[in-house]
Amino acid sequence: MVQTTPLWEVFIRPRNGLSHKHVGSIHAADEVLALQAARDVYTRRGEGNSIWVVRSADIHASDPDQAAENFEPTADKIYRHPTFYEIPEEVGHM
Amino acid sequence: MAVWEALIELADDHLVLGHRVSEWCGHAPMLEEDLAMPNMALDMIGTSRTLYCRAGELEGKGRDEDAIAYLRNEREYRNCLLVERPNEDFAHTMLRQLYFAAFMKPFWDAALVSSDEVVRGVAGKAGKEMAYHIRHAGEWVIRLGDGTEESARRMREAVDALSIYVDELFDSSDAAQDAEAAGVLPKRSEMRAAFDKVIEDVFAEALLELPEVPFGQRGGRSGQHGEGLGHMLAEMQSLHRAHPGATW
DSSP states (O other): OOTTTTTEEEEEEEESOOEEEEEEEOOOOHHHHHHHHHHHHOOOOOOSEEEEEEEEGGGGOOOGHHHHHHHGGTTGGHHHHHHHHGGOGGOOOO | OHHHHHHHHHHHHHHHHHHHHTTTTTTSSHHHHHHHHHHHHHHHHHHHHHHHHHHHHHTOOOOOHHHHHHOOOGGGGGHHHHHSSSOOHHHHHHHHHHHHHHHHHHHHHHHOOOSSSSHHHHHHHHHHHHOOOHHHHHHHHHHTTSOHHHHHHHHHHHHHHHHGSGGGOOOOOOOHHHHHTTSOOOOOGGGGGHHHHHHHHHHHHHOOOOOSSSSSOOGGGTTTOOOOHHHHHHHHHHHHHHHTTTTO
16 A cells, blocks of 8 residues: 555644644545545544645655754754843734 | 425435445545545535434424434335445445535535525535535546556446436435425436536546446335345444434
């Protein structure tokens, strides 16, 4: 089945104005069936109003072995966080 | 004949096909379809529930949806023959769904101006559901018809087996004619052009030949069913008959 029905990653946008979020993966023969399967598997409880599917094979991921060199150098750069600023109330949600 | 009897015919179509499709639950060839099938089944069972309730109200003898669904035997069921056909394989199941949805989509669209408030409400919801069923089943028919040698053979067998049940969809029983005259339901014969368009488009892509049906099978609307319906009802009704009034 793996040869005929490749794996797809599913992204759902819950509402207009929000971004698509990864929700899981499905098997499907092509993009049309992948969208249908994503609809049937991941939007059964009104989770969204837009679906993206991407072939899992087309996703390039960072190497877990490089996690230390990739991500740890930011740990001591706390000045990059916005917690040092007073946010005026008029700004509302940041 | 009364309008409520026409609503029962329509509800029976949806309950019987809904139950048939639900039989795939836990048995579909892949998880994705194992969820898709109950989704579709629940669409149809939901429609049948609303229509049974409305039919019971109009009949005025105090029958609720459970009494109508669970306490009639097969001769009292008025569904068309197509919907009771067994699941067989995916080719049969998807073609049966395509035939049914290709008929029901224009039917519900026309029922949006029904003189009955409940029918109008059902039409708005069910029309969208049937549009999706056409897409879901249609895409499978295309892929099986234009797939491997075996899938194409099975698809052709499904066409041979099921096409004789199509014409009955367009017949209006005496009850349906009364409902049509009262503006409650649209005329079934008027769905032909929209139905043919959907089927022709899908069959062309699926490399399937349009079947010639010299003699369509009929009888469901007068309670003359295939052997399979009795078995299906026996299973569907056994719990309610053993434990009358059981609820969750």
